[in-house]
Amino acid sequence: MHILIIEDEKGISDFLKQGLEEENYKVTVAGNGEDGLKIFTGTKPDLVLLDWLMPKMSGLEVCKKIREKNLKVPILFLTAKDTVQETIEGLKAGANDYIKKPFSFEELLERIKVHFRNSENQEILKFGVVELDPLKYKVFVRKNEISLTQREFELLKYLMEHKGRVCTRNMIISDVWDIRFEYDTGVIDVFINAIRKKMNLSKEEDIIKTIRGVGYMVDESEVK
Template structure:
């Protein structure tokens, strides 16, 4: 799990980085708001831990911009600004939790875990008809025969199966699988869908990945 910590006081950020890394999180530190936002938008973090008062761009502005870009990763404020009004402002800006300094590191950890909880319970393998996708081992089987998929092919299939039964639009796919958060027109998705279908070797009438014209694709138990 990747966590971005935005904190200008080096003492605190070191403390957080070390503590979180001991819990096996991968931590990136940004020392001002601009850097934090740039990182948050360019990489894909699983959680943002923001101080309110940051040089150049405040934490609350970072949070607002991040949400405005359509990203849904949890955001936690960790700040000395402790009034009710500030808490509310932080939550309204799109934060998922608001923790006041001084804080207990243990409590912070637990509150971070709360954010990941639903994601963790998530099954490590998915099924779709005869297709078995093992997220952990990064393997795909069809009727017990292994099919080798590349990284992107795997992510795309995973996304479709995770959302089986619901149509996934091209823009959603580009967002979630390619991490491109602006309008983007290209035939990439088509090429990968084609390649997945070929590798899975399904005949047209038994295709578990159906095209939804004008929208995107849908994975479905036939």
Template sequence: MNILVVEDDRRIASFLERGLAAEGYHVSVERDGRDGLERIRADSFDLVILDRMLPYIDGMEVCRVIREENLPTLILMLTAKDSLQDKIEGLKGGADDYISKPFAFDELLARIVALRRRGGTEQPKLLRAGDIVLDAAAHRVSKAGTPLQLTLKEFELLAYLMVNADKVVSRQRLLSSVWDYGYDPGTKIVDVYIRYLRKKIDSADAPSLIQTIRGVGYMMTRQ
């Protein structure tokens, strides 16, 4: 799972970064609302842990823009404001959940798991890349109208790449998001499954839909 922490308190940001990384999550940190919003627009995150009180652009405005622009990420708002009205405003503003400071790390982890389980942002029903069409709801994939038989992990890997089409996705992010693995520099499982997918979705007379970005990871092209 790819998580962005937007928190201006360096102590809290460092604590979250180290703690979540130790749990196997891929974590990035930004320390103000302006940089946080730019990062969310540029990259793909499964979850944003968003402080409400931020420099330049506050968390409520960042949350509003994320929802207005339909950026596909869950939002867990983190704040020192703990009144009922503040929580209501945060949830109405587009947050998927709301946790008050100070908080127990175990509670934060439990909320992340709950958010991931229920999902927060609606993905497109049909994903397309070249002549490949993936129907997430029906769990079907076809190539030029012909159904493809994929294993569960092949399907999940393809879906993740198609959701992030035309964006470079690192091997570590794929490990975290598709396999729930922490950092393991020795594993070749991502590369192995990419080979499996290429054999099933690529055409012999055309470039691969999944490009290798040397030293980084892979990118699915829409073509």
């Protein structure tokens, strides 16, 4: 697995590079945002460790531009920023995880392993006329591809992976949005409506069941 570190503090990047290479990862380092984006485009790494405050281009800008090119590569922010608003900013930009400096290498390593496990061995999920390919980041309805945003895709994937189980709004906010503080869960309903509109399924074909006042579930027994 190839990890790209985009970090302007050489002491940190050297420490991470040495530690990750000892764990048998291939590691490439960039010292600023612009170089990091160029290296990402040229090498297509499997995971990105990204500092927030950097010269030439901020980590937030880099994250947004990477997401325009690649929806599935895991991006982990390494930063001293830790306010709620900044966390939301990073997640909205497309980051998968957020680890505050200073951090232990062991904690970072475990988070990296989790993201690699999540991206490996993922089978195509199929319910009724809907088919979702986790590795190619594609969704098909009656074999025709539909276009979902990253968040819509992750939400649909989460529900399909938890088939037959009620997923509460708090579970979804925590597991899909990666937000672990009080948050307006009504936003989930907006995303569910958008997904349903794009899938354009009949009532009999709809794979998403609303559990009023609680959340949503994919109920295989009701899919025609």
